[in-house]
Amino acid sequence: MWFYGDGFLNCDFISFGANAFIDCFFFFCEGFWTVLSVVLAESALETVPKELWRHSQIRKYAEKKGKKPQLLLLDRSCHHVAMRSLPESEKRGRPDIVHFSLLEALGSPLNKEGLLKVFVHTVSDNVIFVNQETRLPRNYDRFLGLMEQLFELKQIPPKDTPLLTLTENTNLSRLMEEVNPDYVVAFSRRGSPKTVEEAVSVIAEKKNPLVIVGGFPHGTFSESTIKLANEVVAVDREMLETWVVTARVISEYERQIGLPAKRLKDK
């Protein structure tokens, strides 16, 4: 098992751009701390696709919001009718999944300790890097507004040290090359039955582990995602929501590396 150190060295990732951001992070962490990377993959987070811009439901919604359709997030709770004709419609238009899961991840003691990296890979092959200092809006409408701004400007805040960075046309495979994990576990109902405790006992021994959790409401990972994992694990006989799996993996990881006791001792 790799132990973390007693502190965390902050470095100003931001001026280096997305790739340098990751390099810098792992350069400083390597040999000192074990960092868990969590990727919400194929996440149902995207702007309204072009084929729906002229749909009456989208046009009305855009008018109400005072924005162009291409600058709005696709959201099933508002665009259900318009979404019927979309390919893989059942996997798309659920920004709330990313919202809840990020709140779970960013609020964890593991993140507070600087030992968690969170990436959101979207259904349209964008990758969002989430700085661990990010404090997301708790209000859903504000989260939508923030994500819309991110899709438009590619980084938030646009002119200061970014907390969120969006890189376009970056598939999961490219992200893996950047992070260069030594072990990848994907959580999917199609995987081999294993409890979270058993799955985490493998990654807790690794130096740079990465877990993939599906950021979509229905369906399964694409074959290209499955191929990236050393192991595909089913942790329950029923489908569990993304935020439920995310919270369980992170808290079990914290438990196995002894983080809760350490943080209480350092009080």
Added chain:
Amino acid sequence: MWFYGDGFLNCDFISFGANAFIDCFFFFCEGFWTVLSVVLAESALETVPKELWRHSQIRKYAEKKGKKPQLLLLDRSCHHVAMRSLPESEKRGRPDIVHFSLLEALGSPLNKEGLLKVFVHTVSDNVIFVNQETRLPRNYDRFLGLMEQLFELKQIPPKDTPLLTLTENTNLSRLMEEVNPDYVVAFSRRGSPKTVEEAVSVIAEKKNPLVIVGGFPHGTFSESTIKLANEVVAVDREMLETWVVTARVISEYERQIGLPAKRLKDK
């Protein structure tokens, strides 16, 4: 340790009213299953209080929503200015805390197995009983609408088997009498340092344990809440959000009673 059985006997709680609902639940469970009760206490969930009905920010908001102020939920993200004059303002107006925490609790394998009871006690001494079959809206605005309907009609759906029941003027002490737990753990920064694993190891041995998690954003439990607990525990040196604590307590409880392995075996 008390083990759960292989199934769960559904009973039609609803026609009995709130008290009979609880009696019925524990009557059937006693001796067969260990049920964990989770109470979100002093939760920041209330309708706009009378002293704010005439505030210009509230009047504008009510007009936009097409509802009377007394039928709207207090929400800091919209009523920040109006809330400044409220007593204990920092603890109030955060329905999102209940929303996220309920989604974590209701989506857990423990709940799917019928071994979790969730209660929301509010800052104004209302208690909401959440039927484990409840599928809450993921969309925040719809959740607000649902809660507003609940505060108005006292049960949802109003004329069918209720999934949510609101009982007015029921303080935590009265709720405890109804549930009659054999051990109560409250999670608070004011408590003794103990990891979630250590705290859960005590309640996992009990027959009818109850945990109290604060459903508010800042501040601490009132003295009357603290007095109800056999033990007050601080699980981290920093404040953790309600949904983070809720997820950790439930998942650790599942692990200690062996639920994940059992559910995979039953696949």
